[in-house]
Amino acid sequence: MTVYDTLPACFALTGAVLLVVAAVSRRGDLTAVIKAHGLLPAFSVRLAPLIGPAEGLAGAAVLAGWVSGEAVLLRFAAAAVALWYLALAGYLAVLLRRKGRVPCGCLDETSPASPVKVGRAVLLALATAPFAVGWPPMQAEMSARLIACGLAVFTAGFLIVAGKVADLRGTSVAHEQ
Template structure:
């Protein structure tokens, strides 16, 4: 059971990071616009910071996913530890921005999801998942047979849930009254 928990945690972290990286590639102006709205960085550093964050998400997501799939416990431990540090920084940053400028976009998606406790909470949950993956790296890569299928499917489900949590819970009345944001629309 421990190997499945560590494997699902690693898979979820890798998928979230890779989805974030893909989102930054598909919508390259969303994160810089959010960082500018946060007003935490001087103007000339907004684009370099956005590029660095996107690249770091891609590298950590690819490293964690590769290590899990290739059965490399040490690489998984390193990738998951780096991911945990990144998500911890996101959680702290999210709480800071939420406290100082609560109505700005989070920058984690192109849909303009506002910074909220859900954004910071998701980052904290992913930091915890990263720690779980790092601590159980040896057992996570030792999964065989049906465990691999369960880990893969569970990772996809948890990643989808965690990815959609902040937008879904940011403003329930708006989401229900706006057909483009509602689950049925």
């Protein structure tokens, strides 16, 4: 595996890391947040408590598949993660259009929906999708796979901080107007 394979893997793994972080760090009632949006039918809102564990499991499965070199697990989990991010992007776009900058439930219950979050979800879906079709190849040694995981954790942290800064900037601009 070359650096040309490690960097795309890093970005694909970033989406998985963010899902694990979201599942572990979410403290509030995601069901209440989704219910307040009023976008989903009542029967699907009842499934909201499963979101955190499901996204955490999918993210962990991608990471486990990558680290272990298990291509089948990686492909299946990466497809689930890419589809999750596409669904999230669609949901956030509709939420933003219909309700504006209301709390979206992403990582916490206070940060608002924003075009930045929609774009981030689309980019993470696109970054994860190559894993679902088997690229980059899994012939790397363990050290290269672990380096890609480390870079993914760093990138995920950077995205979280950048998202918080964008949220603060958006809130201050809204208050100025």
